[in-house]
Amino acid sequence: MTAAPRTPSAPAGLTRRRFLQGSALVGFSAFLAACTAAGESQGPASIGIPTPPPESLGPSAAPTPLPSPTGPLQFANWEAYIDQTTAADAKTGVLPAGSSPTIENFKKKYNVDVNYVEKINDNEEFYALIQPALSTGLSSGWDLIVMTDWMAGRLISKGWIEKIDQSTVPNCVANLRDPLRNQPWDAGNDYHYPWQSGMTGIGYDSTALKHAGKSAPKSLADLYALPANKITFLTESRDTFGLGLLKLGKTADPATTTDADLQAVHDDLRPLVDGGARFTGNDYLQDFASAKVWAAMVWSGDLASSADASQIFVFPAEGTMVWTDNMMIPKGATHMYTAELMMNYVYDPNVAAQIENYVYYVCPVKGAEDIIKALNASSPLDDYHLGLLFPTPDVVAKQHNFQFLPDELDAKLKELYLDLAGQ
Numbered sequence: 055m056t057a058a059p060r061t062p063s064a065p066a067g068l069t070r071r072r073f074l075q076g077s078a079l080v081g082f083s084a085f086l087a088a089c090t091a092a093g094e095s096q097g098p099a100s101i102g103i104p105t106p107p108p109e110s111l112g113p114s115a116a117p118t119p120l121p122s123p124t125g126p127l128q129f130a131n132w133e134a135y136i137d138q139t140t141a142a143d144a145k146t147g148v149l150p151a152g153s154s155p156t157i158e159n160f161k162k163k164y165n166v167d168v169n170y171v172e173k174i175n176d177n178e179e180f181y182a183l184i185q186p187a188l189s190t191g192l193s194s195g196w197d198l199i200v201m202t203d204w205m206a207g208r209l210i211s212k213g214w215i216e217k218i219d220q221s222t223v224p225n226c227v228a229n230l231r232d233p234l235r236n237q238p239w240d241a242g243n244d245y246h247y248p249w250q251s252g253m254t255g256i257g258y259d260s261t262a263l264k265h266a267g268k269s270a271p272k273s274l275a276d277l278y279a280l281p282a283n284k285i286t287f288l289t290e291s292r293d294t295f296g297l298g299l300l301k302l303g304k305t306a307d308p309a310t311t312t313d314a315d316l317q318a319v320h321d322d323l324r325p326l327v328d329g330g331a332r333f334t335g336n337d338y339l340q341d342f343a344s345a346k347v348w349a350a351m352v353w354s355g356d357l358a359s360s361a362d363a364s365q366i367f368v369f370p371a372e373g374t375m376v377w378t379d380n381m382m383i384p385k386g387a388t389h390m391y392t393a394e395l396m397m398n399y400v401y402d403p404n405v406a407a408q409i410e411n412y413v414y415y416v417c418p419v420k421g422a423e424d425i426i427k428a429l430n431a432s433s434p435l436d437d438y439h440l441g442l443l444f445p446t447p448d449v450v451a452k453q454h455n456f457q458f459l460p461d462e463l464d465a466k467l468k469e470l471y472l473d474l475a476g477q
Contacts, residue, residue, distance in 0.1 A: 085416060085445040086233035088453045089203075089251040089378040103238050103458045104211030106245060121222070121391045125166035128389070129198045129396065130173040130180070132379065133336040134359050135250065137412035156409055160399050166392055175335030176289040177205040184384065188214040193386035198393040200249045204292065204457035206380045207239035215245045216383040222394040223247070225401035229420045234378065239458075246380040247397050250355075250415035253445065253453065254293040254375035257338075257352030261364040262345055271349050273371040274301035278322070282329030284348040286341060289333045291471040293375050295319050296456030297351060300372040306454035313466045320470040333475050354442050355414035367442065373452035378418070414442040 136154045157170050174180045180201070184194040189212075201209060209215050220227055226247045234248050256271050263270055266284075271277040274297055277285060287294045296306040298319035304311070323331075334341065339356055341347040342365050354374075357365040381400075383393045399405055403421035410417045411429050426443070441449065459467065 084233075084447070084450045085376065085453065086231055086251060086418070088450065088455055089234070089376045089416075104207040105238065106210050106240055107213040123164040123166040123392045123395060124389050125168065125392055126389075127166065127168045127198065127392045127396060128196045129168055129170045129393075130196050131170065131200045131249075132174045133172040133339060134356050135172075135200070135379075135413055135415075136170070137409045156400065156405055159405075160396060163399070164392070164395060168396075172336075174200065175337060177202050178291075179289070179335065181205060181208075188212075188385055191386075193388065194384040196384050197387040197389045198381060198383060198396055200379050200381055202290075202377050202379050202457070203237070203239070204459075206246050206382060207237075207458065209382065209384075210240055210245045214385050216385055216387060216390055217244050218247070218383065218397070219394060220244075222391065223398040223401070225398045229401045229403060229406075231418050231420055234418050246382050247401070248418035249379045249381050249400075250413065251376070251378040251418060252415045253354040253369070253449075254288070254290075254297065254351060254377070255354060255370050256349060256368050257342070257357045258349035258366055258368070259342055259345065259347070259362075259364050260366055262348045266348065268348065270366070270368075271370075272368060274298075275372075277349055277351070277370075278326060280349055282326040282331040285326070286332045286334045286338055286347050286350040287323070288338075288351045289335045289475070291467055292456050292459070293377075294323075294333070294351060295467055295471070296375045296454060297370070297372075298322060299456070300370070300454065303372075306373075306375070306456040308456060308459045308463065311456075311459075311463060313463070316463070316466050316470055320474060323474055327474050333471075358414040358439060358442055359412060366438075369441075369449050369452070373454055374449070376453045376455055377457060410443065414439055416443060416445065 137156050139153050139155060154170065157168050160166075161168055173183075180199070184196065184199070187194045188209075218226075220243075226243070230243065230247060234251075235243065240246050256274070256277050258270050260270055262284075268280060269276070271280065278301065295316060299306040299311065299315060302315075302318055302322060304315050304318070334350070336353075336356070338347065338350050338352055339360065341350070342357065342360065342362075352367060354367055357367050381397050383390055387393055400409065401419050403419055403425055406417050406419035407422040407425035407429060410422060411426055417423075417426075423444075435443070445453075
């Protein structure tokens with residue numbers, strides 16, 4: 055991880071305290087509720103949300119009579135999704151450059167090593183890596199993974215995820231935000247705890263656009279109007295097609311979307327793909343860093359953590375997608391107890407605030423807001439960064455959850471995406 059520290063500017067007339075005590079928290083709470091909503095018009099059964107298996111399937115991790123941390127903990131996560139050392143820390147040698155204070159402090163606290171790897175680029179790609187082992191009852195090689203709701207539900211329903219010992223994760227039990235509890239695919243949080251929530255919208259490089267004489271995109275229609283070879287869409291097809299539905303004036307609701315709706319999105323994207331538009335996962339960060347793209351569909355916190363002030367996230371005029379990524383322990387994990395300790399550790403509000411203050415996603419942990427405020431007391435966060443951490447009511451009103459699709463619609467989506475991506 056190589057992102058540099060951020061230096062957010064102070065807002066005009068807006069303080070942390072005023073924001074957190076104002077109506078924005080109404081939007082924030084509604085946002086969290088929307089992140090894992092089953093659908094916009096029908097119940098779970100009608101849109102095929104997977105449910106946990108009635109009994110644990112496959113080999114479980116060997117029980118430890120007297121649990122003690124063992125390692126190295128094999129932790130797979132997405133890029134730009136955890137705090138990193140500041141330039142000052144690296145210079146003084148307090149922590150190695152590019153390391154994570156959260157990971158380093160965990161290692162010190164439990165005297166155990168952690169192999170934290172930015173291995174996940176999109177859900178389907180990572181699923182393809184772990185499916186062969188898990189489907190045959192073997193260990194995936196990972197102790198802790200982070201997957202988006204719909205994929206988390208799929209893995210849990212297959213019996214490929216270890217059941218969490220709730221007595222080992224008291225911070226999770228006490229501090230998980232209420233709107234994120236009682237998900238139909240794991241109602242008791244027996245198999246998952248959220249890592250972060252976020253939104254999918256538009257990211258752009260203001261410097262590159264200015265040099266090209268182009269206006270910054272404020273809508274999906276604006277994004278599509280840019281030169282095709284200078285924009286990218288997401289390999290997370292639910293995000294790309296969900297936003298594509300909004301661009302066409304359709305509602306991104308799994309319960310009402312039809313094959314014809316998806317076909318219309320495909321046909322709208324086809325000329326851009328033929329003109330050079332590509333599909334990427336988290337690697338769009340490298341495209342922005344190398345000025346390979348001018349604008350893209352991106353996830354809300356990533357560009358804010360890049361330290362490049364010209365790289366900006368916007369909420370498209372048509373609306374955004376919302377989602378939550380979740381920590382889970384794959385079946386047969388070698389260091390299951392250590393994975394549970396890590397879950398519990400990051401649900402300490404102080405640790406959660408430390409992570410949040412770097413990644414600018416939406417925190418699932420109660421009690422982190424005031425700590426984030428204190429961390430930024432000398433330089434209060436501006437409206438831009440506040441909006442990423444605490445979505446406001448006007449943003450929440452235009453959010454959509456396009457994740458849990460009926461089997462037939464999911465198959466159609468895969469077919470149309472593969473046709474565009476050429477895979």
